[in-house]
Amino acid sequence: MGESFTWTGVLHAGIASFLQAPIVKPKAEDLKAVGATHAIYGFPFDHTTLTRPGSSHGPRAVRDASSQYLPYHFDFDLDISEYITLVDCGDVRAIPGSAAKTFAAVESDLEEIYKAGAVPIVVGGEHSTTIPGAAALARASEGPLGLVMFDTHIDTAPEMGGETLTHAAPITRTLENEKYSSQNTVIIGMHGPANPREERQWVEEHGVRMYTMDEVTDRGIKDVTREAMERAWDGTTGVYLTVDLDCLDASYVPGTCCPEPGGLTGRELLQALRIVGEIGYTAFDIAEVAPQYDLGGITARMGCRIILDLLASRIKATKME
Numbered sequence: 001m002g003e004s005f006t007w008t009g010v011l012h013a014g015i016a017s018f019l020q021a022p023i024v025k026p027k028a029e030d031l032k033a034v035g036a037t038h039a040i041y042g043f044p045f046d047h048t049t050l051t052r053p054g055s056s057h058g059p060r061a062v063r064d065a066s067s068q069y070l071p072y073h074f075d076f077d078l079d080i081s082e083y084i085t086l087v088d089c090g091d092v093r094a095i096p097g098s099a100a101k102t103f104a105a106v107e108s109d110l111e112e113i114y115k116a117g118a119v120p121i122v123v124g125g126e127h128s129t130t131i132p133g134a135a136a137l138a139r140a141s142e143g144p145l146g147l148v149m150f151d152t153h154i155d156t157a158p159e160m161g162g163e164t165l166t167h168a169a170p171i172t173r174t175l176e177n178e179k180y181s182s183q184n185t186v187i188i189g190m191h192g193p194a195n196p197r198e199e200r201q202w203v204e205e206h207g208v209r210m211y212t213m214d215e216v217t218d219r220g221i222k223d224v225t226r227e228a229m230e231r232a233w234d235g236t237t238g239v240y241l242t243v244d245l246d247c248l249d250a251s252y253v254p255g256t257c258c259p260e261p262g263g264l265t266g267r268e269l270l271q272a273l274r275i276v277g278e279i280g281y282t283a284f285d286i287a288e289v290a291p292q293y294d295l296g297g298i299t300a301r302m303g304c305r306i307i308l309d310l311l312a313s314r315i316k317a318t319k320m321e
């Protein structure tokens with residue numbers, strides 16, 4: 001790249017690492033050797049999915065879609081490659097049928113990424129990815145920590161048929177970690193008849209601040225996001241962010257496990273993420289891209305945008321004064 005850059009050829013040629021970033025093993029020494037500041041890490045796992053499986057193919061689809069994008073982000077007028085060193089650490093070696101073993105492997109790899117001083121960006125996979133993702137941040141931090149989730153679903157299932165490690169439990173499992181607290185946990189975008197009454201009651205009993213789609217519609221996404229982020233950062237030393245693609249209206253994300261009408265527009269989510277980037281996050285994940293159901297790759301493309309917009313917004317807020 002550089003001042004003489006023009007289109008140099010077919011964008012989707014070559015090995016599909018995320019945004020053509022160098023592929024580096026999730027080992028602290030290897031990451032330090034290349035000066036990595038941000039590391040893409042795939043979570044190809046969907047074995048606890050309640051409805052339609054397929055998100056284990058998400059990381060590949062997101063990498064493929066990323067070849068259509070440039071490190072220069074027009075909306076922010078900056079080239080992210082001039083400010084950060086992004087690498088692609090590949091995927092967790094998921095163990096078919098074992099969430100526990102797979103999550104342990106994720107935590108171990110993310111520990112290496114934190115040791116190297118890099119920000120992990122976990123690409124799901126189903127939404128259980130937040131369980132090891134948030135746990136790894138807790139291990140790497142003094143705490144206390146905040147938790148921010150964009151989702152159509154409440155995701156506070158205590159268990160499913162006795163199983164506790166599921167894609168309906170990222171909030172419940174994370175809040176069992178003493179470094180996270182209900183008062184610094186915010187969930188945004190809940191709506192629709194795929195949310196059990198028991199999960200709503202759990203939120204009320206535990207004092208998690210839930211911004212429903214109705215509230216977002218009344219107040220506007222910017223206002224809600226600002227307030228939610230302030231709550232997450234109130235007295236904390238770090239914030240873990242998770243974005244379930246199904247927080248978007250079904251029309252924007254056909255390629256997800258549980259698409260739901262009535263959600264955020266693509267523009268609303270990007271406006272929200274711009275504010276999240278301005279206020280700050282410590283690490284983040286995206287979840288539930290399931291390319292089998294996608295149309296024209298638009299869901300995977302949105303997955304890329306979430307990552308690129310969060311990176312560009314954070315750079316604009318911190319490195320370009």
Ligand SMILES: [Mn+2]
Nearest residue numbers: 151153244246
């Ligand atoms: Mn969801």
